[in-house]
Amino acid sequence: xxxxxxxxxxxxxxxxxxxxxxxxxxxxxxxxxxxxxxxxxxxxxxxxxxxxxxxxxxxxxxxxxxxxxxxxxxxxxxxxxxxxxxxxxxxxxxxxxxxxxxxxxxxxxxxxxxxxxxxxxxxxxxxxxxxxxxxxxxxxxxxxxxxxxxxxxxxxxxxxxxxxxxxxxxxxxxxxxxxxxxxxxxxxxxxxxxxxxxxxxxxxxxxxxxxxxxxxxxxxxxxxxxxxxxxxxxxxxxxxxxxxxxxxxxxxxxxxxxxxxxxxxxxxxxxxxxxxxxxxxxxxxxxxxxxxxxxxxxxxxxxxxxxxxxxxxxxxxxxxxxxx
Amino acid sequence: xxxxxxxxxxxxxxxxxxxxxxxxxxxxxxxxxxxxxxxxxxxxxxxxxxxxxxxxxxxxxxxxxxxxxxxxxxxxxxxxxxxxxxxxxxxxxxxxxxxxxxxxxxxxxxxxxxxxxxxxxxxxxxxxxxxxxxxxxxxxxxxxxxxxxxxxxxxxxxxxxxxxxxxxxxxxxxxxxxxxxxxxxxxxxxxxxxxxxxxxxxxxxxxxxxxxxxxxxxxxxxxxxxxxxxxxxxxxxxxxxxxxxxxxxxxxxxxxxxxxxxxxxxxxxxxxxxxxxxxxxxxxxxxxxxxxxxxxxxxxxxxxxxxxxxxxxxxxxxxxxxxx
Numbered sequence: 001x002x003x004x005x006x007x008x009x010x011x012x013x014x015x016x017x018x019x020x021x022x023x024x025x026x027x028x029x030x031x032x033x034x035x036x037x038x039x040x041x042x043x044x045x046x047x048x049x050x051x052x053x054x055x056x057x058x059x060x061x062x063x064x065x066x067x068x069x070x071x072x073x074x075x076x077x078x079x080x081x082x083x084x085x086x087x088x089x090x091x092x093x094x095x096x097x098x099x100x101x102x103x104x105x106x107x108x109x110x111x112x113x114x115x116x117x118x119x120x121x122x123x124x125x126x127x128x129x130x131x132x133x134x135x136x137x138x139x140x141x142x143x144x145x146x147x148x149x150x151x152x153x154x155x156x157x158x159x160x161x162x163x164x165x166x167x168x169x170x171x172x173x174x175x176x177x178x179x180x181x182x183x184x185x186x187x188x189x190x191x192x193x194x195x196x197x198x199x200x201x202x203x204x205x206x207x208x209x210x211x212x213x214x215x216x217x218x219x220x221x222x223x224x225x226x227x228x229x230x231x232x233x234x235x236x237x238x239x240x241x242x243x244x245x246x247x248x249x250x251x252x253x254x255x256x257x258x259x260x261x262x263x264x265x266x267x268x269x270x271x272x273x274x275x276x277x278x279x280x281x282x283x284x285x286x287x288x289x290x291x292x293x294x295x296x297x298x299x300x301x302x303x304x305x306x307x308x309x310x311x312x313x314x315x316x317x318x319x320x321x322x323x324x
Numbered sequence: 325x326x327x328x329x330x331x332x333x334x335x336x337x338x339x340x341x342x343x344x345x346x347x348x349x350x351x352x353x354x355x356x357x358x359x360x361x362x363x364x365x366x367x368x369x370x371x372x373x374x375x376x377x378x379x380x381x382x383x384x385x386x387x388x389x390x391x392x393x394x395x396x397x398x399x400x401x402x403x404x405x406x407x408x409x410x411x412x413x414x415x416x417x418x419x420x421x422x423x424x425x426x427x428x429x430x431x432x433x434x435x436x437x438x439x440x441x442x443x444x445x446x447x448x449x450x451x452x453x454x455x456x457x458x459x460x461x462x463x464x465x466x467x468x469x470x471x472x473x474x475x476x477x478x479x480x481x482x483x484x485x486x487x488x489x490x491x492x493x494x495x496x497x498x499x500x501x502x503x504x505x506x507x508x509x510x511x512x513x514x515x516x517x518x519x520x521x522x523x524x525x526x527x528x529x530x531x532x533x534x535x536x537x538x539x540x541x542x543x544x545x546x547x548x549x550x551x552x553x554x555x556x557x558x559x560x561x562x563x564x565x566x567x568x569x570x571x572x573x574x575x576x577x578x579x580x581x582x583x584x585x586x587x588x589x590x591x592x593x594x595x596x597x598x599x600x601x602x603x604x605x606x607x608x609x610x611x612x613x614x615x616x617x618x619x620x621x622x623x624x625x626x627x628x629x630x631x632x633x634x635x636x637x638x639x640x641x642x643x644x645x646x647x648x
């Protein structure tokens with residue numbers, strides 16, 4: 001248990017992950033309402049929108065309006081996602097309101113890379129060099145390196161930990177060639193193949209090879225392993241997680257089968273704080289945000305603590321009765 | 325990781341835990357349908373009903389009919405729950421169809437014991453001696469000892485691991501005084517206070533004191549910790565779990581707030597099998613049962629793998645394409 005970190009850093013991705021998959025269009029004002037509320041919980045990082053083709057992702061057609069609309073809070077980093085140069089240029093147009101950080105991405109599954117990007121690994125590596133050039137031309141530093149499908153792939157099966165270690169090395173090398181220092185490497189359980197055991201194996205292998213490298217886990221809860229996988233990551237000393245309030249992006253309805261979001265932020269906050277790991281987040285305020293998220297999407301979301309409640313009320317009542 | 329067991333034994337409690345909380349009466353034939361299907365999955369233990377006062381629990385008024393109705397399957401242990409002598413006598417009436425095992429129960433929280441049983445600890449201990457006398461008069465062995473609220477309590481807060489260890493000792497001592505040998509000690513997270521860390525602490529303390537004693541975990545998923553807590557238990561070498569198909573007993577609807585069932589059987593089977601721990605259960609057959617359970621109760625249930633699906637279909641397709 002000695003490896004449990006003292007604190008964790010959470011990248012809240014709910015507003016971006018969650019709203020883009022909804023069948024109904026969410027009014028821009030309600031997206032902004034959730035972002036503004038999230039920014040008051042103690043979260044230090046909120047991903048607010050994707051700058052993607054509105055024909056491909058109609059739910060993100062209002063990304064510019066969302067970014068213009070939220071209330072800026074000092075100490076909170078607001079970010080956006082983009083998938084190509086055009087999206088990056090749109091994000092740059094908001095550089096006063098958004099933190100613009102470069103990101104590199106390799107795939108642990110060649111088969112998935114081909115399906116998703118129509119590229120072979122050499123092409124993907126070349127594309128990372130071009131990305132850095134684009135970032136550097138805009139004066140943007142590369143902050144994150146990311147390995148997709150690091151724990152398994154529908155089209156390639158299990159992934160060898162040693163392969164992930166190699167890819168981490170490649171990412172660090174590509175960045176170094178351009179004088180960039182990656183802040184953290186994200187390992188993505190893109191298709192929800194991970195179990196706590198594979199988390200420990202892969203993270204353990206990467207940590208052994210690169211003991212000083214900060215790691216992040218991007219976990220999906222499609223098969224109910226999200227919180228258990230996060231715990232396994234915490235036990236391996238991982239201190240950064242992507243997560244989504246209320247488990248946005250997922251849904252317990254049969255009609256949304258297979259759509260399961262990131263690990264749920266407030267469930268992760270509950271577990272962390274109860275285990276003595278500081279998150280900086282006010283759980284009750286975050287639970288209110290989770291309920292707001294359900295109200296906005298108009299159907300149940302997968303989070304558990306927003307229904308079960310935290311334990312603070314019991315502890316407060318107990319300490320009041322003991323001191324009286 | 326060396327302590328992960330090679331196999332686990334699951335006590336399926338869905339038919340008993342799940343149906344008694346439903347607002348609508350579930351037809352007896354449909355309860356039997358689920359039990360019969362569960363008995364074909366490889367599960368070795370299914371708790372089918374509670375012999376409780378039908379005025380207190382109307383959903384269990386048909387317990388005798390359910391027990392008479394299911395199809396007996398060799399190798400599967402069918403059990404029932406009772407809370408007093410009257411219930412025990414009803415269960416005994418089905419001793420040809422049910423495995424009748426005695427169970428003892430102490431409470432880690434005095435405050436909860438008073439609220440739940442209106443007893444102080446000395447009275448609860450005395451009641452266990454009377455229970456054994458009742459079992460022995462009927463020729464029934466004591467199989468399980470159980471500690472309620474072993475990880476925390478709404479009315480008493482956190483529970484010291486050393487206190488749980490003392491109670492385990494008391495249970496073993498009470499049984500031994502009557503010549504009984506307890507098969508396994510269950511630790512109940514009755515009010516869903518546990519985190520993986522407290523699971524490790526309490527189980528660790530008990531194992532240190534009683535290294536040869538088989539332990540079982542009874543986990544609730546009220547705050548989303550069920551699977552993570554099960555993983556922590558597995559890492560501590562726990563090989564027996566109570567669980568409920570589809571997470572029966574819980575519900576993601578706001579109208580069922582706070583009603584969260586046992587940890588979900590098929591999610592636990594998925595995690596175990598993926599980590600190389602044998603369950604003896606056919607995951608796909610169990611997923612079919614989980615969907616049947618949703619159909620029977622008429623609303624979504626919390627299980628995740630029944631929506632996300634297992635990984636076998638991908639592995640099968642991959643091995644077919646590789647061998648062709």
